[in-house]
Amino acid sequence: MNTQSTNLSNEGYYKGSVGLDIQACFETFIRLSMIAIFLIFGLHKFSAYEANAIAGLALNSPFLSGLHGVLGVQGFSNLIGTTEITAAVLLAAGFYSARLGVIVGLLAVGTYLVTLSFLFTTPGVTEASMGGFPYLSVMPGQFLVKDLVLLAVSFWLLAASVQARQTET
Numbered sequence: 001m002n003t004q005s006t007n008l009s010n011e012g013y014y015k016g017s018v019g020l021d022i023q024a025c026f027e028t029f030i031r032l033s034m035i036a037i038f039l040i041f042g043l044h045k046f047s048a049y050e051a052n053a054i055a056g057l058a059l060n061s062p063f064l065s066g067l068h069g070v071l072g073v074q075g076f077s078n079l080i081g082t083t084e085i086t087a088a089v090l091l092a093a094g095f096y097s098a099r100l101g102v103i104v105g106l107l108a109v110g111t112y113l114v115t116l117s118f119l120f121t122t123p124g125v126t127e128a129s130m131g132g133f134p135y136l137s138v139m140p141g142q143f144l145v146k147d148l149v150l151l152a153v154s155f156w157l158l159a160a161s162v163q164a165r166q167t168e169t
Contacts, residue, residue, distance in 0.1 A: 027160065028095075030153060030156070030157070031091060031094065031095065031157065033153075034088075034091055034108065034150075034153060034154075034157065035088045035091045035092055036088075037150070038084045038085065038087040038088035038091065038108075039084070039085060039088040041081075041084050042080075042081045042082070042083070042084030042085035042087070042088060043081065043085065044081070045077045045078065045080050045081025045084065046077070046078060046081050048074065050077060050081075051073050051074045051076070051077030051078075052073060054077060054080065055068070055073050055076075055077075056122065056140075057115075057118045057122055057140065058076060060118070060121045060122045060123065061114070061117065061118060061121050061122075062121065063114055063117065064076075064114070067079070083107075083111070084111075086107075087104055087107050087108060087111065090103060090104035090107065091104050091108075091157075094157070094161060098161050098162075098164035098165035098167075098168050099165060099168075101157065101158075101160070101161030101164065101165070102158065102161045102162055102165055104157070104161075105154060105155075105157045105158025105159075105160075105161050105162075106158060108150075108153075108154035108157060108158070109151065109154045109155055109158055111154070112147045112150050112151035112154055113151065115144060115147045116144065116147050116148065116151060118140065118144050119141070119144050119145065122140050122144075124137055124139075124140060124141075125137060125140055125141040125144065126141060127141070
């Protein structure tokens with residue numbers, strides 16, 4: 001029997017294998033990408049341009065409209081920006097702490113569940129000239145639907161952190 005066949009039948013085959021190293025690189029890249037997304041989008045929320053751009057989404061949301069009314073356009077946007085920057089910091093800390101990884105995983109999942117709810121609450125999501133659903137308008141429909149991928153990544157980050165947390169204890 002050749003060595004490769006023996007290794008494939010052993011439970012410890014993947015320890016230190018090239019495949020696992022590549023997977024670890026991709027996992028790091030995914031986490032770094034999410035850090036960049038949260039950081040960049042979070043920083044933008046402190047500008048009047050971005051605050052006004054998200055106002056329509058928030059005002060039509062049953063989850064956020066009350067908060068938007070209390071804080072105002074810029075105050076609400078600043079709160080969202082602070083939350084997103086906090087998520088970026090926690091994602092970075094998740095490299096070192098599975099517990100923080102679980103917390104930020106939940107935060108990220110919640111973030112993208114809320115933004116995806118805008119697909120159902122924001123006027124103009126579908127393109128009426130093409131017959132409505134499943135045809136999405138460029139703004140806000142297609143802009144929002146990309147959050148499906150970010151939600152999936154957030155669930156993956158949460159699951160990876162839960163698994164790491166279980167091995168820590």
